[in-house]
Amino acid sequence: MQRPFTVMLIIPTGIGAAIGGYAGDALPVARAISAVCDRLITHPNVMNGAQLYWPLANVWYVEGYGLDQFAAGHWGLRPVHGQRIGLLLDQGIEVDLRIRHLQVADAARATLGLSLTDAVVTDQPLGITLKTAASGVTWGTIEHPDSLLRGARRLIEQEQATAIAVVTRFPDNVASAVLADYRHGQGVDTLAGAEAVISHLIVREFQIPCAHAPALAPLPLDPDLSPRSAAEELGYTFLPCVLAGLSRAPQFVTDSSLTDVVKRSAVDAVIVPESACGGSAILNLSQTQTALITVAENQTTLAVTPKHLHLSAVRARSYSEAIGILVALREGLDPQSLTPNIRPIQVRP
Amino acid sequence: VDTIAADACKTEWVILTLPYDHPEPPQPELIEAFLRQWGEPLRWAITHVSEQGLEIEAVVFRMMDR
Numbered sequence: 312m313q314r315p316f317t318v319m320l321i322i323p324t325g326i327g328a329a330i331g332g333y334a335g336d337a338l339p340v341a342r343a344i345s346a347v348c349d350r351l352i353t354h355p356n357v358m359n360g361a362q363l364y365w366p367l368a369n370v371w372y373v374e375g376y377g378l379d380q381f382a383a384g385h386w387g388l389r390p391v392h393g394q395r396i397g398l399l400l401d402q403g404i405e406v407d408l409r410i411r412h413l414q415v416a417d418a419a420r421a422t423l424g425l426s427l428t429d430a431v432v433t434d435q436p437l438g439i440t441l442k443t444a445a446s447g448v449t450w451g452t453i454e455h456p457d458s459l460l461r462g463a464r465r466l467i468e469q470e471q472a473t474a475i476a477v478v479t480r481f482p483d484n485v486a487s488a489v490l491a492d493y494r495h496g497q498g499v500d501t502l503a504g505a506e507a508v509i510s511h512l513i514v515r516e517f518q519i520p521c522a523h524a525p526a527l528a529p530l531p532l533d534p535d536l537s538p539r540s541a542a543e544e545l546g547y548t549f550l551p552c553v554l555a556g557l558s559r560a561p562q563f564v565t566d567s568s569l570t571d572v573v574k575r576s577a578v579d580a581v582i583v584p585e586s587a588c589g590g591s592a593i594l595n596l597s598q599t600q601t602a603l604i605t606v607a608e609n610q611t612t613l614a615v616t617p618k619h620l621h622l623s624a625v626r627a628r629s630y631s632e633a634i635g636i637l638v639a640l641r642e643g644l645d646p647q648s649l650t651p652n653i654r655p656i657q658v659r660p
Numbered sequence: 661v662d663t664i665a666a667d668a669c670k671t672e673w674v675i676l677t678l679p680y681d682h683p684e685p686p687q688p689e690l691i692e693a694f695l696r697q698w699g700e701p702l703r704w705a706i707t708h709v710s711e712q713g714l715e716i717e718a719v720v721f722r723m724m725d726r
Contacts, residue, residue, distance in 0.1 A: 323705065326705075375703070376702065376703070383688065383689075435666070442673055444673075444675065444707070444717055446707035446708060446715070446717060448705065448707055448717060450673050450703075450717065450719055451719070452670075452671040452672060452673055452719060453671045455666075455667070456669050456670065456671050456721065457665065457666055457667060457668050457669050458666070460669075504703070504719075507703050508671060508702050508703055508719045511702040511703050512671070512702055512721060515700070515702060515721070587705075589686075589705050589706025589707065589709075589714070590704075590705050590706075591688050591691075591692075591704065594685060594686055594687075594688040594691075595688050597685050598685075613705075613707055613708075614708070615705075615706050615707065615708070615709055619709040620685050620686060620706070620709065621683050621684055621685050622685050
């Protein structure tokens with residue numbers, strides 16, 4: 312019996328990825344890849360489309376910090392039948408918007424049958440500050456991370472939550488030109504970097520699955536909205552996809568002696584935008600036998616390629632080509648054998 | 661439950677350059693060790709490669725007594 316063919320798909324958030332830089336617009340890529348592998352490990356930025364989502368039985372929804380720890384060989388992943396999700400709401404969310412999000416959680420229980428604990432509101436407004444660096448990458452900081460951590464701890468210790476969905480009030484004062492670009496499928500998601508920091512902090516501290524949804528005031532109608540951004544304009548909440556993703560997210564396992572745990576050595580291939588190879592997961596997996604496949608077409612604000620970092624990679628022009636390379640690897644073929652240029656074998660001195 | 665006191669910690673964005681002039685891939689553990697001079701790295705990325713080295717952007721988490 313062959314071992315499960317396992318693929319990791321990474322599209323970092325907040326770097327303006329042409330595919331995956333908007334509102335769940337890499338989900339079709341994940342669906343296609345999941346059809347040619349036994350197990351796809353990917354992260355919320357790929358799977359989350361606000362009120363749109365597409366559960367797939369062989370896709371593992373792993374938060375970015377946990378993904379980095381997994382790729383570094385520090386943590387393992389263990390599948391679960393279901394998670395008990397705790398909803399953590401920022402005190403900075405207005406009452407009406409808070410009620411809306413509680414109703415989303417109730418809808419997820421009643422309509423999808425998900426398991427949720429009672430919700431907790433942070434004891435202070437979290438105070439999110441957004442930042443766009445000269446590189447074009449978006450970041451964010453939290454004014455009261457202690458309040459975020461106290462709220463998460465209450466959910467885990469008092470409500471027995473095994474996963475956490477965080478909803479944070481984000482500033483409405485994003486520059487109008489930047490917001491307009493994003494809604495038109497250009498530029499960088501200004502919220503994304505801060506969202507990542509929020510969930511990374513909780514995962515780092517508690518080693519449980521976590522994902523974030525921003526709370527924002529609804530935007531006025533834009534008739535020229537890009538299809539890539541449209542999923543975030545269906546309503547007043549981005550929470551449904553987060554609850555669906557977390558509901559079956561694998562557990563993080565930090566005890567390396569446990570069995571029944573998937574470790575990084577199980578990953579056969581990792582796919583990443585060609586210009587975004589300077590992250591923790593890619594650099595760690597480059598030290599292993601995992602095949603690195605880069606996708607040129609998915610351009611980002613960065614220019615950090617395998618060539619710059621002396622990484623060995625298989626270059627694909629598009630995700631369609633990357634999927635062909637995956638099929639070759641799955642079948643034990645050298646991807647080079649599918650091209651007209653095969654270098655003759657040399658005799659080493 | 662309330663083991664982390666109010667305002668006991670902070671998150672901070674940092675940008676720095678790490679010398680890099682050899683034909684081997686960068687070592688992520690070295691980058692994280694470098695970042696720990698400012699705090700525990702939550703999210704980081706190499707955002708530019710130049711003759712000066714690797715430009716690294718990060719958000720770090722730090723307890724205020726550090």
